[in-house]
Amino acid sequence: MDERYRKKHHNYKRRRKKKPVLPLILLGLDLALVCAAGKCMYHFFHTPKETVQKEQVTVLSNAEQKKQSVAKDEEQMNRLRKKALEIYERNQEYLVLVNKEQALPADYSVTLQELNNGKGRVDVRIYNALTRMLADGFQAGYSYSLVSAYRDSDYQTKLIQNDISRYMSQGCTMDEALEKTYEQVMPAGYSEHETGLALDITAAGYTNLDATQAEQEENRWMRGECWKYGFIVRYPEDKEAVTKILYEPWHFRYVGEEAAEFLTEENLTLEEFYDLIEEYKEE
Structure with a gap:
């Protein structure tokens, strides 16, 4: 009996000496997670001042850069406005603005000269300048047709009536015909052709007055070179919202060499040129 007791007691002690391993592992993991979380929270609430200051400097720096950029843009615009006014004051006899909203001045007068081909007259x-441009184009291998030059108000009225009749014969109502006509033809008294400073010039072998004119090599040359002679494309592409006229790659307007260079470099229409002048006067 004593022997059985000793064996039983010995086995009991052995069972008591074995440690529960799994609970200890889990406890260790819990402690590690608590420490890690505590460390993260500490760094979250104890961000070094240097880091905060750097972030503040970055934010301030970005804001300052934007402010400087806006100031620089405004400074550039002021220079453009001033330059536009100076150019206008030196060349205003060539810079009369005529469009759908701006009629030709009632006292406007022009001295005309017949063109050599007898197809029109110009200021x-x-x-x-016109003859030099055409001669240089010819030297470059291109020939041109002068489709239209100076037109008086009576002739302009006839053009409008003809266009209205043509559109109505195609099924348009009177209002629709007027709308289509005024997309490209100005009312009498509002046409650039009445200034003597505007011409419709096409390739000699292609006289269509539509956007396909821009595909002709002759037209490409003239659009690229005309500013050197004081001319601009009066109704450029992608500026219809400004000019209220569809793209007319054949319509060239004389504004003087200085203004033509400025308008071409800055990609401005005559309307936008006048806007710059008005903005400068309002400052």
């Missing part, structure tokens, strides 16, 4: 002051 005598632009005759030499």
